[in-house]
Amino acid sequence: KNRTVLLATEKAFAAGAVAKIETVVKEAKYTLKKLENYKSKDDLLAAVEGVDAMIIRSDIVDAAVLEKAAQLKIVVRAGAGYDNIDLKACEAKSVVAMNTPGQNANAVAELVFGMMIVSARNNFDGTSGFELVNREIAFYGFGAVARAVHKLAVGFGMKSFAYDPYIPAEKIKEMGAEPVTSVAGLFEHQYVSLHVPLTEETKASINKDLLSKMPKGGTLINTARVEVVHEADMLEILKVRPDFCYLCDVAPKDIEPFKAAVGDKFGKRLIFTKKKMGAQTAEANDNAGVAAANQIVGFFEKGETAAWRVVLEVLQPADE
Ligand code: 3PG
Known part of the structure; x- marks a missing residue:
């Protein structure tokens, strides 16, 4: 099935990382749609229509975004912190949310x-x-x-x-x-x-x-x-x-x-720093971006949700 993956990054990845993400997406015979360095929420709201998956960074994925993204099945935060994703709203819409821990x-x-x-x-x-x-x-x-x-x-x-x-x-x-x-x-x-x-x-x-x-x-x-x-x-x-x-x-x-x-x-x-710079290296962009793309392909092709469980685990105290 031809799926569309949206790369929505208000703070763009290095070009090399984008090329690597594109390779993973194309190998799976999916289409990569890019919305990089966007300036307004309206741009994001327009871009999410009809996409099956999203790769984001600190981009806000809230109820309004999920509402517009009627076809969305999975959102992967290329990075560690997922405070920018409304997990409850994802759950309500049966959208799987993952992060890529450790990559940055x-x-x-x-x-x-x-x-x-x-x-x-x-x-x-x-x-x-x-x-x-x-x-x-x-x-x-x-x-x-x-x-x-x-x-x-x-x-x-x-x-x-x-x-x-x-x-x-x-x-x-x-x-x-x-x-x-x-x-x-x-x-x-x-x-x-x-x-x-x-x-x-x-x-x-x-x-x-x-x-x-x-x-x-x-x-x-x-x-x-x-x-x-x-x-x-x-x-x-x-x-x-x-x-x-x-x-x-x-x-x-x-x-x-x-x-x-x-x-x-x-x-x-x-x-x-003027903008969050911690993850702004060629290596981290490659690591997190490629991990996100692979997780999307693994999810659609093999039903893999391992990284999603990582999200759930960190929400649970270790002694529980
Ligand atoms: C993270 O949580 O992985 C970092 O804060 C990176 O955020 P960024 O993708 O917006 O640079």
Whole structure:
């Protein structure tokens, strides 16, 4: 059966990845329809009509999109976080939703270290910075991305700590990090790196109570979702603590007061990206894009829903 797969990416993949996605889709004798760098929701609503499958990134798939996509059977988020998909609305329409866990992990991990080095070396302003060796990094969430960061941290001679409500302490230990028993416990370490999904529970959960526990030179690294951090509290901490740093992949929603608060001419205390850059590498685009295309073909041709079960699993606590 000739199926149509829509590649809908407001932030486009590298051209090489798109070509690879196209190859997978064509080999299955499906048609690839592309909507890249689109500017409005209306463009997306028009494009989804008549498509059988969708590959998306952070693109919003809500009830309105699903309503227009009457023929849609499967949507694959090429990436890890699926907070942009209305899973309930998918279920109501019997649309299968999948992600591609792990495919962006190394790209994000390298960005974490890129930002840490820029910050530790005072954004190369000529003054003495410090080294990462022997310093402590604590992970909130210990999934694929955190583990990739941990691997690099070991190479840098850092000490790793981790807390993940869905992973037992023994498993964290087996993976080479020191288990921490609570979220608050993470904030005793100089670096805290966030690797939790955006959920009702995690939204704005990184607040003043937690941030103010951080030791001198405390640095929060956020390559998860900007909404996980309580923005007003973070701004307050940056104002009162000249030692504190915030390194984030995407800027806080209201960036101007942040810039004013840190007066950070050299960009060492406040590092942010204009658009989410963690997954913006040729390799991650290839990995996530091709995985998404293969999952769609596997679903239609063999009824495979393995990756979908991964989505369900991460919603279930490990001890249940
Ligand atoms: C992810 O969840 O995999 C990352 O945040 C990547 O998001 P992006 O595809 O919008 O870059």
